Amino acid sequence: MAEKKSTTKKTESKKDTKKVAPVKQEVKKQAAAPAAKPKAEEAPAKSPIDNLAKAEDARIGVFICHCGTNIAGSMDIEAVQEAAKTFPHVAYVDNYKYMCSMPGQTVIHKAIKDHKLTGVVVAACTPRLHEPTFRTATKDGGLNPFRFEMANIRDQNSWVHMHDREGSTDKAKDAIRIAVAKAALLQDLHPKAVPVEKAAMVVGAGVAGMQAALDLAAAGIKTYLIEKDMSIGGRMSQLDKTFPTLDCSQCILTPKMVDVGRSPNIELMTWSEVHEVEGYIGNFDVTIRKKARGVMTPKEAEAKGIVGGGCNGCGDCEGVCPVIKPNEFEIGMKPRKAIYVNHPQVVPLIYTIDFTSCVKCGLCVTACGPEKRAIDLEMKDEFVKVKVGTAILATGYDIFPIENKQEWGYKRYENVISSLEFERLICASGPTGGHLVRPSDGETPKRVGFVLCAGSRDNTGTGKPYCSRFCCMYSLKHAHQIIEKIPGCVPYIFYMDIRSFGKMYEEFYYRIQDEGAKFIRGRVANIIEDKATKNLHVMADDTLLDRPIDMEVDMVVLAAAIQPAADTNRTRKLFGVSCSSDGWLLEAHPKLNPCGTTTAGVFLAGVCQGPKDIPDTVASAEGAASAASIPIHMGEVELEPYFASCIPEKCAGCGMCVNLCPYSALSLVEKDGRTVMQVTEAKCKGCGTCGGFCPGGAIWMNHFTTPQIVAQIDAFLLGGEQ
Amino acid sequence: MARTKGYPEALEKKLHEQRFxxxxxxxxxxxxxxxxxxxxxxxxxxxxxxxxxxxxxxxxxxxxxxxxxxxxxxxxxxxxxxxxxxxxxxxxxxxxxxxxxxxxxxxxxxxxxxxxxRDIIPVNFLKTVTAIYASGHGVPNNDVNRAARERLGLTRDPPTTHMYPEYMPAIRKIIDHYKLKANADRIIKEREG
CATH class of the missing domain: 1.10.1060 (Fumarate Reductase Iron-sulfur Protein; Chain B, domain 2)
Incomplete structure (x- = not known):
């Protein structure tokens, strides 16, 4: 009892404060949606605390949803309804089969008007699913939409207590009692509209990033395309052909790369990384690190007053450079110099110096000559700040380090290669000019083993538990390529399941089997090298023949699993995007919002969200571009009004909260001769860190105020007595 | 045997066993x-x-x-x-x-x-039980091994129950607790007389 008294007292003291402590609430812009306009005009002069509903005047309507049998099948709706009628402040209770349906919403509007309700509680599914629906219904009934509170009696009740009717009924009563207690104290809140910068950023210029940037640019949006490598094209530019059409990968990619380079709306920044991100949807301030390239583009040269200078891609520098290193683009199978380009078709055609291996001999500077003067061996990293409204992450993937699965001998046996190495070896512009050869002796293989699910579908902790999704199909394509290029060469494909799920994929599988590929249904147990011939013995179980196999082949190609690109984790943290346990970036909803993230204004494209083949990657990129262009075309976005407010009279100006805020939304300002805290509302995410900490109780968390939360706790612990 | 093709019983049984x-x-x-x-x-x-x-x-x-x-x-x-x-x-x-x-x-x-x-076990496994009961080893040491050990500079017997036979009663106690020896003896007798 004593406890209850004190909390009640606290509630009252808060209410007193609000009268003497009007919090300045500036409305930067009159609310965006026309419907919200009249309300927004009422708001300005008032403190958010002024219109706090007084519990004693509250008239709450409770609406219980059956959700078909999802809820009604596991609890006694009648009993819940009868109990709800007895709760304090409850003026009306109703139930309906589907509260979210149009008739269900009409029940809410009508009750608000007929029973002069001041707050609405819907006991149904989750706020994530239907809070927007019921807020709209509340608004349509003539109340402020934030006078709505949800009680989750489905996902956290009927679904988990499906076989405990009595228990779930009791739990539903509690959930509703708690929601009613909060609803009685809800205030009118008014979302703020902030203008959206008419620019976007795309991080990663593989096929996903390029497609997203091209779409945004075509929609008239200035787009910054950031790529950490020296040239664009990503993984797709490393591939020889694409399944199932057998298009040359470079041939279909190059026009897009050229378009990206030429589009007036795309500002391409290669050899660059996102360094820092500040702000929120509509107003992201992004700092980009332009890594020292050592070579100036014609534009950069002109900016430095070297007219007609800058790199023209002639390659004179490369010819004289004395340093030789393995070319990463060719997976180390071809040499490069310290000043180099990845391959002849790069966009942009600008050389780059690898400063970790450059000896600064200066030969390239001389070779470049006095006209171009493109090379600057003393170049330093530069930081560029840009402002964008929305951002798309398209950070792609890396190949799983397949040597970790030691039984297959990658990096131990010369003739065991990865699928990406196969792509380079079979590619006409690759290190062997398109001749597939054994690394051990340069001979043409006559029998090639393909190991599918190499590291995928693996629950041992060494590999990846997921299906990498495109290995089956590219291995079929590899089989086709060796049959086509090497007469008499037989591909042996060791598989568990062939997943040919896409359009024309199953037909492609049929075609490759018809061409003579041999399919062996069994995962490869281990590979043993013949020390003399360097041939490989593939050990497996032909599960269909029920006989163990020892298959001697000349070469083995491991269809290695994929994993998120190396820098993904750092980049996602900058943008506040979550990832799932396997490292892929987390979409807002796997089915209904696959391109969005839980951070407003940040979207995902391509494989960074999960393994995808090229058609799915491009589709996802177009989806992300469309989603990212919406706020920009709207011109402004509404922010949830859950921000913190400072009560200056109580604030001691200690500044502890300023350091705690994870969003840098708080600052100390001089006000009437005192130092007090001030909230930048647009930056505040309403996380409550400051409010929970403030030693003086000077921070008011809108929509999650101390009186509201205390009332909820009281309702639960003390059965709703006030 | 609900499904029948009217074959002799032995053939029906064989057919049945070939399906799941x-x-x-x-x-x-x-x-x-x-x-x-x-x-x-x-x-x-x-x-x-x-x-x-x-x-x-x-x-x-x-x-x-x-x-x-x-x-x-x-x-x-x-x-x-x-x-x-x-x-x-x-x-x-x-x-x-x-x-x-x-x-x-x-x-x-x-x-x-x-x-x-269910008493389904090959007799050689049961003989291993007997060997363990007798010596503490499924494969007891023998003279060939002893000679090889000596050549390698090891003791003739390994530091197990061979070297410390005083631990044998404890091993027998464990085996007897599960009636392993009794069952093994019974089954060997049934099969070999």
Whole structure:
């Protein structure tokens, strides 16, 4: 009892404060949606605390949803309804089969008007699913939409207590009692509209990033395309052909790369990384690190007053450079110099110096000559700040380090290669000019083993538990390529399941089997090298023949699993995007919002969200571009009004909260001769860190105020007595 | 034998045994093996990594993958009466490599225990029991070994029950607690007279 008294007292003291402590609430812009306009005009002069509903005047309507049998099948709706009628402040209770349906919403509007309700509680599914629906219904009934509170009696009740009717009924009563207690104290809140910068950023210029940037640019949006490598094209530019059409990968990619380079709306920044991100949807301030390239583009040269200078891609520098290193683009199978380009078709055609291996001999500077003067061996990293409204992450993937699965001998046996190495070896512009050869002796293989699910579908902790999704199909394509290029060469494909799920994929599988590929249904147990011939013995179980196999082949190609690109984790943290346990970036909803993230204004494209083949990657990129262009075309976005407010009279100006805020939304300002805290509302995410900490109780968390939360706790612990 | 083609009974039986009928499977068997083996045999996706890794498979008819399949489907009689059950060398290669992180070796050991409950066991395994009961070793030391050990600068007998026979009563106590020796003697007598 004593406890209850004190909390009640606290509630009252808060209410007193609000009268003497009007919090300045500036409305930067009159609310965006026309419907919200009249309300927004009422708001300005008032403190958010002024219109706090007084519990004693509250008239709450409770609406219980059956959700078909999802809820009604596991609890006694009648009993819940009868109990709800007895709760304090409850003026009306109703139930309906589907509260979210149009008739269900009409029940809410009508009750608000007929029973002069001041707050609405819907006991149904989750706020994530239907809070927007019921807020709209509340608004349509003539109340402020934030006078709505949800009680989750489905996902956290009927679904988990499906076989405990009595228990779930009791739990539903509690959930509703708690929601009613909060609803009685809800205030009118008014979302703020902030203008959206008419620019976007795309991080990663593989096929996903390029497609997203091209779409945004075509929609008239200035787009910054950031790529950490020296040239664009990503993984797709490393591939020889694409399944199932057998298009040359470079041939279909190059026009897009050229378009990206030429589009007036795309500002391409290669050899660059996102360094820092500040702000929120509509107003992201992004700092980009332009890594020292050592070579100036014609534009950069002109900016430095070297007219007609800058790199023209002639390659004179490369010819004289004395340093030789393995070319990463060719997976180390071809040499490069310290000043180099990845391959002849790069966009942009600008050389780059690898400063970790450059000896600064200066030969390239001389070779470049006095006209171009493109090379600057003393170049330093530069930081560029840009402002964008929305951002798309398209950070792609890396190949799983397949040597970790030691039984297959990658990096131990010369003739065991990865699928990406196969792509380079079979590619006409690759290190062997398109001749597939054994690394051990340069001979043409006559029998090639393909190991599918190499590291995928693996629950041992060494590999990846997921299906990498495109290995089956590219291995079929590899089989086709060796049959086509090497007469008499037989591909042996060791598989568990062939997943040919896409359009024309199953037909492609049929075609490759018809061409003579041999399919062996069994995962490869281990590979043993013949020390003399360097041939490989593939050990497996032909599960269909029920006989163990020892298959001697000349070469083995491991269809290695994929994993998120190396820098993904750092980049996602900058943008506040979550990832799932396997490292892929987390979409807002796997089915209904696959391109969005839980951070407003940040979207995902391509494989960074999960393994995808090229058609799915491009589709996802177009989806992300469309989603990212919406706020920009709207011109402004509404922010949830859950921000913190400072009560200056109580604030001691200690500044502890300023350091705690994870969003840098708080600052100390001089006000009437005192130092007090001030909230930048647009930056505040309403996380409550400051409010929970403030030693003086000077921070008011809108929509999650101390009186509201205390009332909820009281309702639960003390059965709703006030 | 609901489905019949009117063949002589022996032929009907043979036909029946070549097919898999729902009533052949005992779901309780799958659950029991899962509990006793402390691994997850029901998660097997039949990739064959186990048989491919198995040193016994190329030399015999033993197919560990097939035993895993029988556990998944609850084919109790088929699994426990198959003499191949006793061909596992317990090298644990399959358990090392299983991509589903199952321990097939432990599943085999569990099924051997269940088979033994029904007196299904080859006599040579029981003779091993007798040997352990007598000396503490399944394969006791012999003169060839002793000579080899001496050449390597080791003691003639290893520091086990061979060197410390005073520990034998404790080993016999454990074996007797599970009535292993008594059962072994009984079965050997039944089979060999």
């Amino acid at each position: 009928f729902r009533e052949d499977s005992n779901p309780e068997f799958s659950k029991k093996v899962k509990t006793l083996s402390r691994t997850i045999p029901h998660m097997c996706y039949q990739c064959g990594t186990c048989t491919g890794s198995c040193p016994s498979a190329p030399r015999s008819t033993y197919r560990i993958r097939k035993f895993m399949r029988r556990v998944v489907l609850g084919l109790e009689n088929e699994a426990l009466t198959d003499p191949d059950l006793w061909l596992c060398t317990t090298c644990y290669s399959c358990s090392d490599r299983c991509p589903r992180d199952i321990l097939p070796t432990d599943v085999i050991m569990t099924m051997r225990n269940l088979a033994f409950q």
